[in-house]
Amino acid sequence: MNIYQEELLDHYENPSNYGTLPNPDISHEEDNPLCGDKIRMDLIVDDDFIKEVRFSGYGCTISQAAASMLTEKIEGKTLTEVKNLSRDDIMDMIGIPLGPVRVKCALLALKVLKAGAYGIKGWPGEEEE
Amino acid sequence: MTQKTMYTSAFRPLDVQAIREDFPIFTETPPLAFLDSAASTQTPRPVVEAMDAYYDTYRSNIHRGIYRISEEATDQYEKARQKVARLINAPRTSEVIFTRNTTESINLVAYSWGSANIQQGDEIVLTDLEHHSNLVPWQMLAQRTGASLRYLEITDQGLLDFTQLQDVLTEKTKLVAITHVSNVLGTINPMQSIINAAHAAGAKVIVDAAQSVPHFHVDVQQLDCDFLAFSGHKMCGPTGVGVLYGKLELLDEMPPFLGGGSMIRSVERDISTYADVPAKFEAGTPSIAEAIGLGTAVDYITQAGLASIHVHEQELTKYAHDRLQKIEGVTIYGPAPHQKAGVISFNIEGIHPHDVAGILDTHNVAIRAGHHCAQPLMKKLDVIATARASFYLYNTYEDVDRLSEGLQNAQKLMTRRNI
Numbered sequence: 001m002n003i004y005q006e007e008l009l010d011h012y013e014n015p016s017n018y019g020t021l022p023n024p025d026i027s028h029e030e031d032n033p034l035c036g037d038k039i040r041m042d043l044i045v046d047d048d049f050i051k052e053v054r055f056s057g058y059g060c061t062i063s064q065a066a067a068s069m070l071t072e073k074i075e076g077k078t079l080t081e082v083k084n085l086s087r088d089d090i091m092d093m094i095g096i097p098l099g100p101v102r103v104k105c106a107l108l109a110l111k112v113l114k115a116g117a118y119g120i121k122g123w124p125g126e127e128e129e
Numbered sequence: 130m131t132q133k134t135m136y137t138s139a140f141r142p143l144d145v146q147a148i149r150e151d152f153p154i155f156t157e158t159p160p161l162a163f164l165d166s167a168a169s170t171q172t173p174r175p176v177v178e179a180m181d182a183y184y185d186t187y188r189s190n191i192h193r194g195i196y197r198i199s200e201e202a203t204d205q206y207e208k209a210r211q212k213v214a215r216l217i218n219a220p221r222t223s224e225v226i227f228t229r230n231t232t233e234s235i236n237l238v239a240y241s242w243g244s245a246n247i248q249q250g251d252e253i254v255l256t257d258l259e260h261h262s263n264l265v266p267w268q269m270l271a272q273r274t275g276a277s278l279r280y281l282e283i284t285d286q287g288l289l290d291f292t293q294l295q296d297v298l299t300e301k302t303k304l305v306a307i308t309h310v311s312n313v314l315g316t317i318n319p320m321q322s323i324i325n326a327a328h329a330a331g332a333k334v335i336v337d338a339a340q341s342v343p344h345f346h347v348d349v350q351q352l353d354c355d356f357l358a359f360s361g362h363k364m365c366g367p368t369g370v371g372v373l374y375g376k377l378e379l380l381d382e383m384p385p386f387l388g389g390g391s392m393i394r395s396v397e398r399d400i401s402t403y404a405d406v407p408a409k410f411e412a413g414t415p416s417i418a419e420a421i422g423l424g425t426a427v428d429y430i431t432q433a434g435l436a437s438i439h440v441h442e443q444e445l446t447k448y449a450h451d452r453l454q455k456i457e458g459v460t461i462y463g464p465a466p467h468q469k470a471g472v473i474s475f476n477i478e479g480i481h482p483h484d485v486a487g488i489l490d491t492h493n494v495a496i497r498a499g500h501h502c503a504q505p506l507m508k509k510l511d512v513i514a515t516a517r518a519s520f521y522l523y524n525t526y527e528d529v530d531r532l533s534e535g536l537q538n539a540q541k542l543m544t545r546r547n548i
Contacts, residue, residue, distance in 0.1 A: 035483050035499055036513035060481035102487060
């Protein structure tokens with residue numbers, strides 16, 4: 001039963017940085033048409049530094065837990081660092097092996113961030129434009 | 130007019146254990162509980178062996194070789210067409226066209242018949258239950274021609290609302306495109322009354338039979354449908370081959386769909402004349418091995434007995450309804466078991482269907498989760514997605530038990546959370 005290990009379930013149950021920001025510098029929302037999962041990311045950015053971040057949305061454990069973990073990871077970091085985050089970084093963060101469909105659940109939050117900040121449309125690790 | 134054929138089987142119970150021995154995928158321990166046959170079925174050995182025999186002993190192109198193995202390939206390909214024609218009781222073998230799948234069959238009609246017969250102001254009637262494959266081609270046709278789409282809606286029980294039929298069918302209706310069995314809810318639509326009503330209104334009818342032909346006896350003469358489409362890979366056959374049945378007088382008048390080799394009679398620089406049906410609609414080298422495999426799949430399911438398969442699936446469906454309804458928080462969508470085929474869409478309160486499927490997978494139970502290529506229906510049901518279990522001739526009560534136990538495990542794991 002390693003697929004739903006404690007850490008993931010904890011993030012799903014008690015997500016970090018869940019909610020929205022009133023006047024975000026960046027706000028972007030996308031869904032995964034395969035399963036209908038939806039994530040919105042709101043950011044306050046000061047001189048490339050991410051001062052505050054909130055996520056909202058709905059979906060499966062993987063997509064919501066990954067979003068929660070990602071907000072913890074990027075708070076206080078720079079957008080440039082976010083841009084450099086890769087598919088493998090997210091997989092390391094999740095810490096469990098995922099099949100190709102569920103990988104997209106895990107990557108949705110990062111995809112939303114990169115699209116919101118840089119207009120990058122593709123899935124992380126695939127054709128990022 | 131309906132002829133009794135060798136394929137009209139009397140009922141005898143399925144020997145499920147014997148059937149399972151034909152499917153190598155079920156030999157592992159614990160066996161795979163495969164509950165996603167509505168998406169694609171497993172393949173029995175005889176089907177694979179028939180395709181191997183083609184590749185190993187008479188591989189060649191059809192309809193052109195003068196040599197022996199090409200004649201053999203042509204013969205086997207055409208025999209497969211005869212088997213399919215007998216399966217659906219088509220009056221003529223030439224009314225069976227091999228395509229890639231149901232989707233391609235429907236697109237063939239949308240482009241070929243649709244472009245010649247649908248004009249601005251015409252109406253095409255669909256239902257709430259349609260799979261994207263019987264919806265998007267008609268949207269595209271409507272956009273090309275200026276026709277419009279109308280929908281026959283479903284009731285809260287997931288059955289078509291017949292009170293709307295007289296409103297929806299008008300003198301503008303040129304086509305009714307309707308699924309025989311819903312791939313999401315399992316609803317078996319009363320095709321006979323719909324087809325009769327459509328014909329009375331002067332409309333043609335195309336039936337999406339992807340979820341019916343594999344599971345019970347479908348007789349195109351009895352239905353009197355104008356077109357009927359289904360896929361090989363949902364009936365123990367291989368991927369890459371599907372069927373379009375059409376009434377000969379319609380097929381004869383339709384322009385070709387794809388142009389190329391095999392579909393012509395003669396070609397000059399500026400103009401060609403076309404072959405008769407079915408060749409007119411089979412441009413290029415077709416899926417030869419796959420068509421032969423489909424012919425063997427037809428043999429396989431008819432030997433098992435379509436009536437027996439249907440009864441077996443209904444018993445499993447009823448049993449699964451009973452088991453699932455005992456689990457707190459489970460919602461089953463669609464009609465009661467006796468009004469539907471072996472398809473159960475459900476959700477568990479507080480657990481995303483992807484998580485349900487993910488946890489079941491760790492129990493070696495395969496179900497589908499998602500929108501099932503029916504996004505308008507998901508919207509109607511007011512859900513993002515559902516989990517779906519579907520049955521076929523090789524499924525057992527034990528498979529249902531493992532589904533039920535897996536769901537209870539998922540619930541234990543996930544219901545700590547209820548935010």
